[in-house]
Amino acid sequence: MLKAIDLTKRYGGHTALNNLNLHVRQGEIFALLGQNGAGKTTTINLFLGFIEPTEGSASINGISVAENSQKIKEYLAYIPETVMLYPNLTGLENLEYFSLLAGFSYSKNELGKFLTTAGLQTQAFDQRLAGYSKGMRQKVGIAIAVAKRAKVLLLDEPTSGLDPKASNEFSQIIKTLAANGTAILMATHDIFRAKQVASRIGIMKEGNLQSVIDAASISANELESLYLKTV
Amino acid sequence: MMHFKFITVIARQEWASIFRSKIPLALFSVLLVVSLLATFTGWQYVSKFNHQQRAAHQQVHDQWMSQPNRHPHRVAHYGYLVFREKSALSFFDFGLDSYVGNSVFLEAHRQNTVNMSEAGFSNGMLRFGELSMAMVLQLLVPLFIIFIGFQTVASLKQNGVLKILLCQRASYLDILIGKTAGLTAVGWTLFLPLLLLSLITGNLLTGQVAAETLLRIVMLTILYALYFLIIVILVVAVSAVSKSSKNALMSLVLIWMLFFIVIPKSAQTLGSSLHQAPDKIAFEQTIEQDVSKQGDSHNPDDPYFANLKANTLKKYGVDSISKLPVNYGALVMQEGENISSDIFNRHFDHLISIYRSQNAVCSILAFADPYLAIRNISMNLSGTDFESFTAFQKQTEKYRFEKTKKLNEIHLTQIKYQNDNQQKVSAKNWQQQPDFAFQPLPVAENLSAGSFSLAALVLWVLAGFGVLAYVSSKREYQL
Incomplete structure (x- = not known):
């Protein structure tokens, strides 16, 4: 449903995202973990069509985002860190x-x-x-x-600043959405929440996707260790 | 691509969000009071002025009619004061009325001018000192639109709502056009009825609403509607390219100062430095010099008049002016009148062309400043513009010339040359002369005079939508 092929974004000499290859399937929740500046929000913005890739491509449901930025809106929804409305x-x-x-x-x-x-x-x-x-x-x-x-949900730090109860409720809801077939890409700092809801977890550092882990195959503590070692 | 359905939804939301807040209504209340005050004081001033002028005109006319039987040349020098009533819409837009005169003393041999000062002719920013309904609409309504609209897109960017909006199916262009439509609807709903109310009430109070005046009111309403639309587009475009509401507000206030103070003042200065006009004294001295060069009717050795004498004698086949069947003195006076009137008209036309060139700078700069465009066309349609004033000056000179010519004809045919000074003619001779009545320019001529400003307004609207389309196509303005 969500696919990135060699997706790269450079700002002058700075590479914000480097050769990202990613596939999020229908009903899957993919969590991108990483520090600030790791390239998580850049990835989300590239899928939303708000920025153009320097190289590579992002597509939603097989439709190129860069070429059909209006058409892809039919499929996606976006929830930022703070929903102001x-x-x-x-x-x-x-x-x-x-x-x-x-x-x-x-x-x-x-x-x-x-x-x-x-x-x-x-x-x-x-x-x-x-x-x-x-x-x-x-x-x-x-x-x-x-x-x-929406068939695709892009979440940028959605649980940041939420109390544990609200954060847990939020996790349950997006799990329900995924169970109903929505493909979800979530950028987050929250290792525990990522482990709780995601099917797969990608750890990013300085614009590179360093590793992709099956969430079911790893404990929260192991994930935390891996994350700290990576970043 | 635009989606009318989404534009309508966004426009309705914009409208609703403005009226949910108390600040726009408070601002509008202030403008409402100022507008009503401006309309009332404007109407009161114009009515009082016209009333006084009618009374003065009646007095002058009565004095003219009550002259006893006398020599026609004395009548010519008795003089006559003519007046120009303020136009039906002058209470709405004072235009140049405050700086130009409305009466001229007409007499033989002299072309007295209405106030010919530079300040009087040019479209200067001296108008800041007065409060008219037009000034409120031209200067203060844009400020109102800036205050209610500066954050319309910038705040959505700042708090991330724009990103969520852009993830719906509405395009960025839909959002910008929708915002423009909503804000424009607010501006039109609040101020166009006020404009119409002011214009129609002001006219009803004077007891005369001519069909042409109604046409002018309709056109003014349409043009002010366009003007508000332009300001809204500008506000939305600046808000859309600004990173924050604060930046948008600062930029818009700067633009306001540029459009409403800097450019108009510069246009005035630029116009008068590019096309320098003589002052009143220099203007009159040049005419006197040219008249003297052409011929001095009081100098018996003047070659021009010596030639006139010879030709007249030859025409009538006599050897002395005392044998002429007509009064030679009157003939000389009429010839002097022809010369001086011709020279005056030539110089006056030249002076007018200089002032037109000065004002053309303003008209051209209307393509860079919509305020100049609406200011000019509003004056044109209100009949308070430069062309209306010029028309008055020209009509008075024509009337003066015809009146003097008629008196010279009486002198020529009814007064014997041999006993010129002692004779009198019946007062009926001048009592039958038509009175002066200023004929205001027809609306078509006013529109023609404002054609540049009209074109500038239309171009501003088209360019404004072009800018919105450009801004919406740029990704950097979406984040």
Whole structure:
């Protein structure tokens, strides 16, 4: 579903991403671990089409991102580290607005169901986003992705700054999405969360994907050791 | 590619988000009060001015009509004061009215001018000192649009919402056009009814809403709508290329200063330095010198008038002016009038062409500054522009010439040369003369005078959409 072939991004003399080869299949969660500047966000931005690759290609569902940046929007959804959205709109209004811009017109009931699926409590639906916690806003972000029926979900540090309970809820939700066939690429610093949700984990350093590990084959402690050794 | 469906959704959201905040409404309330005040004081000033002018005109006319039977040349020197009423829309846009005169004293042999000062003719920034509805719409509404719109895209970039928006199916161009549509709808909804209300109420209060005035009102409304659209496009484009809301605001305030202070002032200075106009004294001295060169009717040895005398005697087949069937003195005076009027018209046309060249600098710079474009066309359509003033000056000179010519004809045919000074003619002779009534320029001529500004406004709109398309195509403006 998500494929990178020799994907490279250079800014002048600096190589932000070097020859990334990656394939995330339908229903799979791939976690990219790495320090700041390792190339995780560059990878996400290349898949989103916000930056052009210097070399190589990124594709979604077999469609080149660089050549069809508009077309690939049909398939993907994106959740950044902090989902801000529109603070003056309620959760329901935000979801309705983003859904309309994705080409979907839902009834209030349907929108409510998406928010429930994303784990947001009913009483929060009609509250303005300005009063939401970060975790609640992330849930609206997930609801936007669900409502869009995205086949690919790109997450950039989605659990950063969330309390353990909210982080755990978030993990459960994206696991459910993956179980329903969504391909998920998640950039994160959180080794524990990566081990908890991912099918495979890639460790990045200075723009290079150093290793790819099957999450089921390694314990959290082993992963931490490997990560510290790598970076 | 644009998607009308998404543009509508974004525009509605923009509209709703503006009205959710109290700040735009507070700002609008201030502008509303200022606008109403400007309209009321403008209307009050114009009505009072026109009322006083009508009274003065009536007084002058009564005095003229009550002259007793007298010598026509005395009547010619008695003089007549003519007035120009302010145009129906001058309360909306004062234009040059504050700097040019509205009355001329007409007399024989002299071409008195209305205020001919440079400040009077040029479109200077002296107008900052006055408060008109046009000034509010031209200078303050752009500030309002800047304040409600500067963060429209920049804030989305800053907090990462733009990335999520761009991951939906709407393109960046849809987002920019949608934002433009939403902000424009706000500007139009708040200020176009206010503009129409001001114009129509102001006219109804004066008790006359001519069809042509209505046409002007419709055109002004359309052109101000275009102007607001241009400002919105500019605000959205700057917001879209700025990394943060703070940068966008600073850039827009700088642009405001450039467009509304620096360029207009520079245009004024550039125009007057490129095309230098003589001052009033120099202008009148040159005319006097040229008249003297052509011929002095009071000098018996003047060759031009000696020639005129010889030709007249020959024409009538007599050897002395006392034997002429017409009054030779009147003939000489009319010839002097022909000469001086011709020379005045020539110099006046030249002076006008200099001022036109000065104003052309402003018109050309309207392609670099939309404020200059709307300022010029607004004055044109309000009948307070340079051409309207020039038309008044020309009409008064034509009227003066015809009036003097008629009196000279009376002198020529009804007063005997031999006993010239002692004779009188009936007052009916001048009582039957038509009164002066200023004919304002038709709307087509006003539009023609503002054609550059009109073209500049249209070009600004087209270029604005071009800029939005360019910005939306650049990835660096999406992050």
